[in-house]
Amino acid sequence: MNAAETVAAPSAGPVEPSLVQHILLDVWSATLRHEVTVHDNFFQAGGDSLLALATIENINQRLGWQLNMGDLLRFQTIAELAAEKAQPQAANAEHALIRMSNPGPRTPIVFVHAGLGMVDGYGRMVRELGTDRACYGLQSPLLVKGAENVPDSYQGLAEVYADLLQDEFGEDEFHLFTSCGGGAICLELGRIAADRGLGIGRTVVVDGYLELDSTGETPEDELMVVFHDDILRMSGTTDRFPAITPQEAELEQVLRTTAAAMLGSRAGSDERAVAFCRRLYASFLTNARGLTAYRPEPVDVDLLMLFAKDNDTLGQWRSVVTGELTAEVLRSEFYGQRLCIEEAPYLAARTIDYLGEK
Structure with missing residues (x-):
């Protein structure tokens, strides 16, 4: 068994958002001025192009990512964005x-x-x-x-x-x-x-x-x-x-x-x-x-x-x-x-x- 295989498996139950997803939830909720979930669509939840720019800037500051408007247009939920762009x-x-x-x-x-x-x-x-x-x-x-x-x-x-x-x-x-x-x-x-x-x-x-x-x-x-x-x-x-x-x-x-x-x-x-x-x-x-x-x-x-x-x-x-x-x-x-x-x-x-x- 190698070292990677020795990590304790989490117990069964609903999958909680990772810390990165929690950070994205904080940013989206602050920008949109209401609570969101990882499956909410940014634009359907009230986002527009100006709010998108502010959200992207905050994410890049918090996590050091290199997001642009195209990323948010392609991956419009936190679940999608985190899966595609998540950094380790x-x-x-x-x-x-x-x-x-x-x-x-x-x-x-x-x-x-x-x-x-x-x-x-x-x-x-x-x-x-x-x-x-x-x-x-x-x-x-x-x-x-x-x-x-x-x-x-x-x-x-x-x-x-x-x-x-x-x-x-x-x-x-x-x-x-x-x-x-x-x-x-x-x-x-x-x-x-x-x-x-x-x-x-x-x-x-x-x-x-x-x-x-x-x-x-x-x-x-x-x-x-x-x-x-x-x-x-x-x-x-x-x-x-x-x-x-x-x-x-x-x-x-x-x-x-x-x-x-x-x-x-x-x-x-x-x-x-x-x-x-x-x-x-x-x-x-x-x-x-x-x-x-x-x-x-x-x-x-x-x-x-x-x-x-x-x-x-x-x-x-x-x-x-x-x-x-x-x-x-x-x-x-x-x-x-x-x-x-x-x-x-x-x-x-x-x-x-x-x-x-x-």
Whole structure:
């Protein structure tokens, strides 16, 4: 039996959209201003040539594809488009800073990646917040093909991200939105904002974590389990693939399983999809180890922090943030970046209220 044949088969049941199809659903639903399915015809669902151009541009930004109008005319449903044009990755492999919605009159929002390094868990938030403003995604540079010399500390990553943001916005204002470990990155961006001339307006952190009491590195077999579980949770496939223990964790198998979970069962034997998951795993390791080692000095920033009910790190945040920290504990059963998917309407309304842009 070869490695490709060892990928755990998903359990029987209805076929759920792959992560790429979920991204396309987010884009189409945002452009058309109503929910769609993978089998809806774009033009019969209300699309026209202008909306098609905006949809194509957003897809190309999010996924790094090279679609044109002819592609959308030939493949008018998400199911057809994904089958014909799907790439073996679920992120733009050309740019770390990508645009996730069309421009608008309100102040842009930059969504900063969480622990995996991807920004696609923010798709529903973009649909809620990006109807009259540009939303951007800041993903890990390690997801970009050919990336070299990526810092392994949060302070170093913040410097890299500050360059990208300054190139895009100059001194214009933008807001930050993040979750999980991205909160620490936003702390560092806030620290260096004045010196770098960054126009950071307000910052929202959902279920942010600090590990100021950490006593050492987590063994890699345990990190592999966390990576495996995070991918399954984000892609909504937890019930379709078996759980693993640290004793069972083997990197090649984990990469193939996560490729199948995100991109469809056939991706588990697609070496290009596995290569993408390898970059994603490298991003995850950098972020996990960076967060464990992160020991910030006090930072004068203002934050809205929306915690999952079992997050007990508020005291640590208060010890670091010397600006105004507004905290709220959510009653949801979800946590981490999954909160941004399941509770998007409430989080968006709370964010708009905090930004003062009703």
